[in-house]
Amino acid sequence: MEKKQSIIDQFKGQARLPRLAAPRRYDLHLKLDLVACSFTGVVRVGLAVAEATKFLVLNALELAIGDVCFADSADQKKVRPCDVVMDDEDEILVLAFDEALGCGEGVLTVEFSGMLNAHLKGLYKCAYVDGGEKKYMAATQFEAVDARRCFPCWDEPALKAAFQITLDVPLELTALSNMPILKEKLNGDIKTVYFEESPMMSTYLVAVVVGSFDSVEETTADGIRVRVYCPPGKSDNGKFALHVAVKALELYTRYFSVPYPLPKLDMVAVPEFAGGAMENYGLIIYRENDMLHDELQSTAAKKQRITVVAMHEVAHQWFGNLVTMEWWTHLWLNEGFATWVSYMATDNLFPEWKVWTQFLQYTASGLHMDSLEKSHPIEVEIIHARAVLEIFDAISYEKGSAVIQMLQSYLGDAIFQKSLSSYMKRYAWKNAKTEDLWSVLTEESGVEVTNLMETWTKQKGYPLISVNLNGHILAFEQSQFLLSGLAGEGLWIVPITLCLGSYERQKKFLLKTRCGEIDISDLFNSPSDCLGLSEENDPEKFKEHFWIKINIYQSGFYRVKYEDKLATQLIKAIESNYVSAPDKFGILDDTHALCQAGKQSLSSLLTLMGVYRKDIDYTVVSNLIEVCYNIVKVYYDAFPDSVDYLRQYFINILRPSAERLGWESVSGEPHLNVLLRGEISMALASFGDEKTHEDAIRRFKSLLMDRNTPLLSADTKRAAYIAVMRKTTVASRNYFESLLSIYREADTVQEKERILRHLAASPDPDIVMEVLNFLASDEVRDQDIIYGFRGISLEGREAAWKWLKDHWDFILNKYGTGLLFTNFLTDIIALFSSNEKADEVEAFFANRTTLAFAMNLKQSIEQVRIKARWVQNIKQEESLPELIKQLAIKG
Numbered sequence: 001m002e003k004k005q006s007i008i009d010q011f012k013g014q015a016r017l018p019r020l021a022a023p024r025r026y027d028l029h030l031k032l033d034l035v036a037c038s039f040t041g042v043v044r045v046g047l048a049v050a051e052a053t054k055f056l057v058l059n060a061l062e063l064a065i066g067d068v069c070f071a072d073s074a075d076q077k078k079v080r081p082c083d084v085v086m087d088d089e090d091e092i093l094v095l096a097f098d099e100a101l102g103c104g105e106g107v108l109t110v111e112f113s114g115m116l117n118a119h120l121k122g123l124y125k126c127a128y129v130d131g132g133e134k135k136y137m138a139a140t141q142f143e144a145v146d147a148r149r150c151f152p153c154w155d156e157p158a159l160k161a162a163f164q165i166t167l168d169v170p171l172e173l174t175a176l177s178n179m180p181i182l183k184e185k186l187n188g189d190i191k192t193v194y195f196e197e198s199p200m201m202s203t204y205l206v207a208v209v210v211g212s213f214d215s216v217e218e219t220t221a222d223g224i225r226v227r228v229y230c231p232p233g234k235s236d237n238g239k240f241a242l243h244v245a246v247k248a249l250e251l252y253t254r255y256f257s258v259p260y261p262l263p264k265l266d267m268v269a270v271p272e273f274a275g276g277a278m279e280n281y282g283l284i285i286y287r288e289n290d291m292l293h294d295e296l297q298s299t300a301a302k303k304q305r306i307t308v309v310a311m312h313e314v315a316h317q318w319f320g321n322l323v324t325m326e327w328w329t330h331l332w333l334n335e336g337f338a339t340w341v342s343y344m345a346t347d348n349l350f351p352e353w354k355v356w357t358q359f360l361q362y363t364a365s366g367l368h369m370d371s372l373e374k375s376h377p378i379e380v381e382i383i384h385a386r387a388v389l390e391i392f393d394a395i396s397y398e399k400g401s402a403v404i405q406m407l408q409s410y411l412g413d414a415i416f417q418k419s420l421s422s423y424m425k426r427y428a429w430k431n432a433k434t435e436d437l438w439s440v441l442t443e444e445s446g447v448e449v450t451n452l453m454e455t456w457t458k459q460k461g462y463p464l465i466s467v468n469l470n471g472h473i474l475a476f477e478q479s480q481f482l483l484s485g486l487a488g489e490g491l492w493i494v495p496i497t498l499c500l501g502s503y504e505r506q507k508k509f510l511l512k513t514r515c516g517e518i519d520i521s522d523l524f525n526s527p528s529d530c531l532g533l534s535e536e537n538d539p540e541k542f543k544e545h546f547w548i549k550i551n552i553y554q555s556g557f558y559r560v561k562y563e564d565k566l567a568t569q570l571i572k573a574i575e576s577n578y579v580s581a582p583d584k585f586g587i588l589d590d591t592h593a594l595c596q597a598g599k600q601s602l603s604s605l606l607t608l609m610g611v612y613r614k615d616i617d618y619t620v621v622s623n624l625i626e627v628c629y630n631i632v633k634v635y636y637d638a639f640p641d642s643v644d645y646l647r648q649y650f651i652n653i654l655r656p657s658a659e660r661l662g663w664e665s666v667s668g669e670p671h672l673n674v675l676l677r678g679e680i681s682m683a684l685a686s687f688g689d690e691k692t693h694e695d696a697i698r699r700f701k702s703l704l705m706d707r708n709t710p711l712l713s714a715d716t717k718r719a720a721y722i723a724v725m726r727k728t729t730v731a732s733r734n735y736f737e738s739l740l741s742i743y744r745e746a747d748t749v750q751e752k753e754r755i756l757r758h759l760a761a762s763p764d765p766d767i768v769m770e771v772l773n774f775l776a777s778d779e780v781r782d783q784d785i786i787y788g789f790r791g792i793s794l795e796g797r798e799a800a801w802k803w804l805k806d807h808w809d810f811i812l813n814k815y816g817t818g819l820l821f822t823n824f825l826t827d828i829i830a831l832f833s834s835n836e837k838a839d840e841v842e843a844f845f846a847n848r849t850t851l852a853f854a855m856n857l858k859q860s861i862e863q864v865r866i867k868a869r870w871v872q873n874i875k876q877e878e879s880l881p882e883l884i885k886q887l888a889i890k891g
Ligand SMILES: [Zn+2]
Pocket: 279, 312, 316, 334, 335, 338
């Protein structure tokens, strides 16, 4: 025993495996038993032993290890280890040999077995119902570090190898893996499926799915066979995703000037999946809700989501799979780029969706997360593999893609595209670090990209740029923006863009120091613009109309605070509709953040919001709605007695758009109108608008009579479900029961998702408690429980917190440390806005925190404290309730 411990000790506590040997090729044979939910396997790993060593150290977790043997390729001598030790904490398998293995090639053979787990990671089981009978299929989710749960391996992205996979599965099932099937052999009711050997790839991209599916397929112009696998009888629902995937392959092949690297691409929707989708090489696995599309039952919003998700996953086949991050520190290279590229591709396929404007919602959520003290840099040190999951967050995805957008717009499309293509060719089949990409961009563009970008990726946070105009001199000052209201220490190289009076009069420069100035006389004196105005021609009129917008189209990852005069001029420009949609979005979002940080009053924010009431742009209005929701959450705690007036004011602001759009879709209307109708009707239902509630309930009754009623489209159903739940109490639960029946009989995952999202919206805490128990019951698939958390009412938050505490052990057991786990915390804690509650949450988790969610928990608690401060600030604006009452009555 003592000896074993000392063997393990020398390899413990290290972020990465010792480089004693490197895998070149895995020959992996898995035998699946879907009745016993277990598997056995043999892996033969072709190894290059780097130096003479008595140890081999690799990763394994929750596997039983059988026979182990090492064969030296030079002399074919076989040796067995004297000790085989697993360490659960560091997730390593140490093989100790009596005599040192020589430097050179060899083959390590390991027999092992394990259980198909219920935690949606590693090789796991997914339950589904077939002819009334509950059965299991098997699927994999290896990213970030769960390949080691399926077979012993060197489970790090930089240790790429070729994979030859063989599966023993029940005869009647479909078996899929990264590569095409080479051959099949039958043996009674079992078939052995041999897949072709893969090119060099990382372990986290290996994938296997075994189940029962129907499929549709197409071939691209380049001869790549693309197949989409759907639940039996639902292959029609895969046609839209198939169309998108084929377009994506053609588009990326052109954009990167590198062909799709594998002979086929499969996409499969499985009944249980933790994330939205996973980009496994040649075999993308989806949650059903994010791949299956039904022309009648799916909303416009879902169609867009399915497109963006597919574009993202296919982009990874290049960005991530062909060129892979060297270590998890560079995860953002995968995620930031796939996200950015997915918008580029979606914009190309559906230009009328204007997704680049919608992309600002992404930027905004990155800005929000990164204004927390407990944020982290884009490039973050990973000291234990288990902590990787936490950085699949708004910093890696949203901030990552936003700083790429900033760089791309600074360098220009053509140079950026050419650089990406060079990068892709140079690092194909290999790994790259962030600095490798910067080097290529620097070479191609002649701009010092490394210096510029390291200020954005190596430090957390971002700047607030304060702007003053003195004569024709614009003065800038940068300071780190934090929602806590404190100023951080950071300093950035900021690409500043600005325009004066029109988008034709622009200037750009890099602000490299804390303060800077720029003379903009030339913009003032430029001969004319779209208004025909210049200061020389008509100084008075010019003075009245001129406006200055910094960060044109919001392409930079920073916020702007204007001096009062500039701010007032800008508001006039918004009213006159001179300002673009992205800029309107940015002005509101920045003001909202400044208000949260205590740098601006709530009354000034509310006045600004009134200016947006005539706006019709989808992204601008949905941001306006988001701001409304956030204000209600804190105002509810500041002045509970007048929160209904506040809601009424928001109803007044949104009413003109709601009336313009109506409830029913118009054939051939723009996609963005459909999206906006959905958002506005939900907001009005949430704010308790009587007229909306009456309409909603009438239409809901019609749905009860006829599931295909023309009175309630898929796009407005959610508003009706909110209205139903806002009217539900223990004493009045008829419509709630009806909604549950619709859930139980629903044939599409999307309808189920829609209902789950709003079940907890009731103002009655007892109903909220009942709903949470329902979410955790067998009636809701494990993966779907999270949908219910987002919609918990403010009135139900204490009940939800109690439920979370009472069910903590259940949650921990069932969801362990997976992707879904953090939703339990973040969504429920986010409902609070007092320091007392923050203390209570901290106390509860004091001895319950694990590495897997420590950072997310701290971020959640910090957000509660930020809101608590905001509540205090609002309380000090004593005239607010009266102002809000006036705004509400004014209509
Ligand atoms: Zn991704």
